[in-house]
Each structure stands twice: as C-alpha cells, then as structure tokens.
Amino acid sequence: MEDDTRQRLLDAAEALFAEHGFAETSLRAITTQARANLAAVHYHFGSKDELLHAVFARRLKMLNEERLARLTALETGGGPVTVETVLTAFIEPSLRLRRAGVQGERFTRLLGRAQIDASEALRDFLRDQYAPVLERFQQTLGRTLPQLQPGELRWRLYFALGVLSFTYAGARLPQMPFAARLVGDEEWLLRQLIQFLAVGLCAPPLEEGAEKTA
Amino acid sequence: MEDDTRQRLLDAAEALFAEHGFAETSLRAITTQARANLAAVHYHFGSKDELLHAVFARRLKMLNEERLARLTALETGGGPVTVETVLTAFIEPSLRLRRAGVQGERFTRLLGRAQIDASEALRDFLRDQYAPVLERFQQTLGRTLPQLQPGELRWRLYFALGVLSFTYAGARLPQMPFAARLVGDEEWLLRQLIQFLAVGLCAPPLEEGAEKTA
DNA sequence: GTCTATATAGCGATAGAC
DNA sequence: GTCTATCGCTATATAGAC
Numbered sequence: 001m002e003d004d005t006r007q008r009l010l011d012a013a014e015a016l017f018a019e020h021g022f023a024e025t026s027l028r029a030i031t032t033q034a035r036a037n038l039a040a041v042h043y044h045f046g047s048k049d050e051l052l053h054a055v056f057a058r059r060l061k062m063l064n065e066e067r068l069a070r071l072t073a074l075e076t077g078g079g080p081v082t083v084e085t086v087l088t089a090f091i092e093p094s095l096r097l098r099r100a101g102v103q104g105e106r107f108t109r110l111l112g113r114a115q116i117d118a119s120e121a122l123r124d125f126l127r128d129q130y131a132p133v134l135e136r137f138q139q140t141l142g143r144t145l146p147q148l149q150p151g152e153l154r155w156r157l158y159f160a161l162g163v164l165s166f167t168y169a170g171a172r173l174p175q176m177p178f179a180a181r182l183v184g185d186e187e188w189l190l191r192q193l194i195q196f197l198a199v200g201l202c203a204p205p206l207e208e209g210a211e212k213t214a
Numbered sequence: 215m216e217d218d219t220r221q222r223l224l225d226a227a228e229a230l231f232a233e234h235g236f237a238e239t240s241l242r243a244i245t246t247q248a249r250a251n252l253a254a255v256h257y258h259f260g261s262k263d264e265l266l267h268a269v270f271a272r273r274l275k276m277l278n279e280e281r282l283a284r285l286t287a288l289e290t291g292g293g294p295v296t297v298e299t300v301l302t303a304f305i306e307p308s309l310r311l312r313r314a315g316v317q318g319e320r321f322t323r324l325l326g327r328a329q330i331d332a333s334e335a336l337r338d339f340l341r342d343q344y345a346p347v348l349e350r351f352q353q354t355l356g357r358t359l360p361q362l363q364p365g366e367l368r369w370r371l372y373f374a375l376g377v378l379s380f381t382y383a384g385a386r387l388p389q390m391p392f393a394a395r396l397v398g399d400e401e402w403l404l405r406q407l408i409q410f411l412a413v414g415l416c417a418p419p420l421e422e423g424a425e426k427t428a
Numbered sequence: 429g430t431c432t433a434t435a436t437a438g439c440g441a442t443a444g445a446c
Numbered sequence: 447g448t449c450t451a452t453c454g455c456t457a458t459a460t461a462g463a464c
Contacts, residue, residue: 005447005448021235021331023235023237026438028438037448037449038450039441039442039448039449039450040447040448041440041441042441043447043448044447047440047441113330113331115387116330117235117330117331123386130387134387152406155403158381158387159380159381159407162379162380162381163377165376166373166379166380167372167373171329171330171376172337173375191420192366192369195420196370196414196417197414199416200410200414202413203410203413206405206409219429240457240458241458241459242456242457251429252431252459253429253430253431253432253459254429255459256459257429261458262459429464430463430464431462432461433462434459435458435461436460437458438455438456438458439455439456440454440455442451442452444450444451445448446447
C-alpha cells in the first residue's frame with residue numbers, strides 16, 4: 001500500500017472536493033472512500049489544506065506547461081495564428097484531461113469551482129500557476145486583435161475564462177430543462193464553446209475614446 | 215428591535231454567505247455581525263438552511279418578476295426585439311439591484327456563487343424560481359434567432375448565463391493582474407458584457423445536419 | 429422576543445503503540 | 447506506514463428563565 005495510499009487519498013479528495021466543495025468535505029469522508037486511515041492524511045500531507053494544495057499541484061503544472069507548449073508551437077509553426085487557434089491551444093489540453101478519464105473530469109470540475117470558491121491561500125497558489133500562462137495568451141491575443149484597448153481585451157478574456165470555468169464546473173443551471181453536464185459529444189460542445197468565445201473576443205471595439213485602459 | 219432583528223440577520227447572512235460561502239460561515243459570525251443573539255436565528259428561521267433559503271426568497275421573486283415584466287413590455291411595445299434588447303431585459307433588473315446599494319451587490323454576488331455551489335435542496339428552490347423566466351426568454355430568443363437548432367440555442371444560453379454568474383460572483387481570476395471586481399463604471403462593463411453575449415448568441419449555426427436537438 | 433446555558437455531534441489534528 | 451484512541455475545539459440546535 002505504502003505510496004499507493006497517497007494516490008488513493010488524492011483521488012478521493014479530488015472527487016469529493018469537486019462534488020461537494022472543500023469545507024463540506026471531511027477528512028473522514030475522504031479516508032473512508034480511499035480505504036485509508038484517518039491519520040494517513042496528516043502523515044502524507046500534514047493538513048487538510050495541504051491535501052487540497054497537493055490535489056491541484058498534481059495536475060496543474062503539466063496542464064499549463066502543455067498550454068504554453070501548444071501556443072509556442074502555434075506561433076513558430078508558420079500556421080495561422082487566429083483567435084480560434086489560440087483558444088484551442090488553451091482549451092484543448094484541459095479537454096484532453098477530461099477525455100483521459102473520470103479523474104480528469106473531476107479535476108477540471110474542481111478547477112472550475114476554485115475560480116469562484118477559492119480561499120485567499122489557494123488563490124495565491126493558483127495565481128502563481130496561472131500568471132505566466134495567462135500573460136502569454138493575453139499578449140498573443142493582443143497581437144491578433146490590435147484594434148482592442150488593453151482594458152477591453154482583458155475583460156473579454158475574463159468573460160471567456162468565466163464561460164470555461166462555469167462549463168467545466170458543470171454548473172447545473174437549476175432552471176434548464178436539459179442536462180447541463182458535458183455528456184458524451186465533447187467534441188461538438190468544444191466547437192460550440194470555441195465559436196462562442198471567438199466571436200465574443202473578436203467583436204468590434206466599444207470604446208469611443210481611449211481613456212479606459214484598466 | 216423585534217422584526218428589525220430578522221432583517222439584520224438577513225443582511226448579515228447575505229453579506230457573509232456571499233463573501234465566504236455557506237459552509238464557511240457560522241451562525242455565530244452572522245449573529246455577531248447582526249448584533250443579535252445566537253438563538254435568534256432559530257427563533258426567526260428555524261435552521262441555518264432555512265436562513266439561506268430566506269435570503270434568496272427575499273429578493274429573487276421581485277427580481278424575476280421584473281425580468282418578465284420587461285420582456286413583456288419589450289414584446290408588446292412595438293420596439294425592436296433584438297438579442298441585445300432581450301439580454302438587456304434580463305440583465306438590467308439585476309444591475310439595478312447592484313446599483314441600489316451594497317446589499318444588492320452582495321446578493322447578486324451570492325446568486326452567482328450559488329449557480330456553482332448550490333446544494334441539492336437549494337438547487338430545487340432556485341429551479342422553481344428560475345424555470346418560468348428562463349423558459350420565456352429562451353422562447354423569445356428562439357424567435358429572434360430562428361436559424362439555431364434548439365440544442366445549440368440552449369448551450370449558448372448556458373454559456374451566457376455562465377458569464378453573467380461568473381461576473382456577478384466577482385470571481386477573482388487569480389492570474390489577472392487587474393482587479394476583476396465590478397468597480398464603478400458598471401455601465402461601461404454592462405455594455406461590454408451585453409455585446410460579448412450578443413455576438414456569441416448571434417454567431418452562425420455550427421450544425422451541419424439536424425440530428426443534434428438536445 | 430431575547431437571553432444564558434447546555435446538549436449533542438462532528439471536525440481537524442496529534443500522541444504513541446505496533 | 448498504519449493503526450487506535452483521544453484531545454481540544456467549534457458547530458448547529460434546543461431548553462427554559464425572563
């Protein structure tokens with residue numbers, strides 16, 4: 001069992017945090033699902049907070065490295081650098097994670113939740129992980145959409161990441177009569193999503209003057 | 215104090231739930247901020263869950279009634295029924311709530327969070343409140359955008375509500391170097407938001423065949 | 429309606445045997 | 447590394463005086 005226990009704890013925490021939230025999930029629920037002892041969490045991670053941190057660390061580094069690698073390949077590959085291809089470079093790695101199995105789907109769900117839920121400490125950690133990625137994507141998009149003021153581009157990027165987070169979080173709009181989960185056919189949904197975001201980012205500027213820069 | 219205590223409890227709960235989340239907020243924190251006794255919550259509401267329910271009930275009914283009234287006025291007023299005007303009919307009432315004071319801003323923040331956070335029981339309540347509103351807006355949008363398959367329209371509406379929830383929740387994208395809060399200038403941001411959503415909803419259909427209807 | 433006092437339960441965390 | 451047992455704390459909820 002030894003190190004395998006650590007992985008089972010991460011898997012169980014990932015699933016339960018994604019489903020019920022951090023505060024609502026007890027260490028007892030996690031260790032039960034992981035078939036581990038209650039004390040194992042503190043032996044392997046030190047605290048509940050550090051367990052959550054480890055859940056993110058396990059997957060986030062690779063995810064964002066893949067995003068940057070795809071963007072670099074896009075910019076040096078000689079192909080067309082359009083809003084669609086840049087968005088795809090950002091989104092596809094996370095979609096691959098979802099396709100890789102149920103644990104990947106749970107992680108993206110947790111990641112979406114964290115954008116709204118995250119405590120101050122977790123936000124600091126996520127910021128460190130995301131800052132270089134977002135900055136590079138923003139720069140590239142800025143070159144692709146030179147007609148936009150920086151403040152305008154940043155808000156549109158904010159909206160776009162909002163859609164992505166909301167969708168990955170699997171938010172069930174209580175009012176919608178259809179299942180809002182990403183069931184099957186994620187390829188079709190990805191195309192819908194990318195088009196929705198792309199036309200939003202590419203919309204003509206609204207700025208009349210140039211006073212709004214932040 | 216009598217009934218005033220009830221209002222102060224609702225105000226404090228609204229603020230703290232919006233800021234820290236439901237599970238993370240204790241009744242002690244709420245009663246302290248409301249300058250009320252701990253037992254007052256159970257006297258006035260019965261339980262913590264029913265307090266949350268009451269926080270939503272206090273504002274949600276009026277909000278959705280105003281949305282429906284605006285949509286009706288739009289459809290019978292003889293003016294142009296465009297995607298932008300329909301979106302405005304949906305969004306403006308919540309924006310008015312935000313402008314009305316800090317409590318309105320807190321409520322919309324809580325409402326945004328709830329779309330991702332909500333427990334099963336709260337989701338049932340929200341569904342009942344939202345179902346008729348969303349259905350009518352979807353019908354109207356369907357007439358304005360007849361080229362879209364129903365499934366396509368529903369997902370685009372889902373994306374749009376995602377952006378709105380995310381923005382109202384005041385999600386601080388940890389990676390963004392700018393303040394992601396809605397500081398001042400909400401008029402400018404509203405125009406940005408509505409344009410982003412409108413062009414996304416109006417994008418040409420992606421459907422090749424007609425097999426995808428749900 | 430508001431208060432004090434308390435019941436009851438679950439939480440994260442730790443000590444120490446094995 | 448894994449276990450049992452438990453500490454110390456906080457939570458929601460309630461009973462009963464005023």
